[in-house]
Amino acid sequence: MSTSADQPAQNTPLKGIQAAFVRVLPDAVSARGLSAAPVWDALGLKVDEAPEHTRVPVAGLCRAIDVACGLTGDPLVLIQAAQAVRPLHLGSLGYALMSSPLGEDGLLMYERFQTLLCDELLARHRVAKGLIEVRHEAVDTPLPRDARFWWLLMGARLAFARWVSGRDLVPVRIDIPAPRPAGADAFDRFIGSPVRYDTPDCRELMPADWLAWLNPNADPAMHALMQARTAQQLASQPQGDAVLMRARVVLSERMSLGLEMSLDAVTQALHADTHDAQAITPRQLQKRLADRGLNFKDLIEEVRRERALRLLRDTSQAIGEIAQACGYTEVSPFHRAVRRWTSLTPAQVRQQAQTPGSAPASATSRPA
CATH class of the missing domain: 3.90.1520.10 (H-NOX domain)
Incomplete structure (x- = not known):
């Protein structure tokens, strides 16, 4: 085979x-x-x-x-x-x-x-x-x-x-x-x-x-060597993708917690995550998004769409709770967004996911 x-x-x-x-x-x-x-x-x-x-x-x-x-x-x-x-x-x-x-x-x-x-x-x-x-x-x-x-x-x-x-x-x-x-x-x-x-x-x-807690296996010399080697491996990867992946995770978390999702807030969170001496700036993040035909608003929209559709399909949470978990303060804008993404209402997306053999709702419009 x-x-x-x-x-x-x-x-x-x-x-x-x-x-x-x-x-x-x-x-x-x-x-x-x-x-x-x-x-x-x-x-x-x-x-x-x-x-x-x-x-x-x-x-x-x-x-x-x-x-x-x-x-x-x-x-x-x-x-x-x-x-x-x-x-x-x-x-x-x-x-x-x-x-x-x-x-x-x-x-x-x-x-x-x-x-x-x-x-x-x-x-x-x-x-x-x-x-x-x-x-x-x-x-x-x-x-x-x-x-x-x-x-x-x-x-x-x-x-x-x-x-x-x-x-x-x-x-x-x-x-x-x-x-x-x-x-x-x-x-x-x-x-x-x-x-x-x-x-x-x-x-x-x-x-x-x-x-x-103190690690009984701590070895400063080995730690320094392996950390340097690991950093070299990471540096050899396309960093734009890694940064954008982390940005998506930060946005999803901040949505679920009801925290600010501004460009400045996200770049500050990225810097806190990496603890690097040089932080990625808002302008650098925008440049990496632009290289992929996106802007920061598009990124928020993508993360919000993916999170919303997953919660509708895979959980029994009330639609109002899902709207809140995706950064919406009211349900009506959430309904309009789901219809824009899928041509279905939130209830229809959920019903479709629960119907055996039905194709999952897919986004009908993506950011340019």
């Missing part, structure tokens, strides 16, 4: 998760004495090969998760895979994280360099009321509606943090934007705290004192 791994290198997906990370899934299947070839095939990779610069789309990983669970008959294989994640699965970023002096350093470093690992989903944290809140936002694609995908992703994040810190870390709560599947009790026990399903957003809530 032909797979994407048999295609020329230029056909390798540009967006997705690094192959070195997703290989923990077929490796977990092999560890049970089963042939993992179907899982490798679902990932679009040759058996036992995970080239450094190859990415697997999130949709491909979801297919592979379904295959792995079918082969083993046990969704716990995902927890086993998550617990196997080590620095080698994360590249130089993994070794930089492992050697970070403090919990906060590791969190900030992950968010700064995360596109090296995955550029279809981006995480962003804030600290408020004694809690760290991490939100995961999709970039140009819907959030996966398979809870098992989130078991692997969030399980890997938590398991790696436990391994690095040497602590039995227990978050306050996990929110998963997908229906609760069979076998969820096992994941709940692994997490050790409440897990909510079918939520509007994907979130992790953790005690703020995690930021201050």
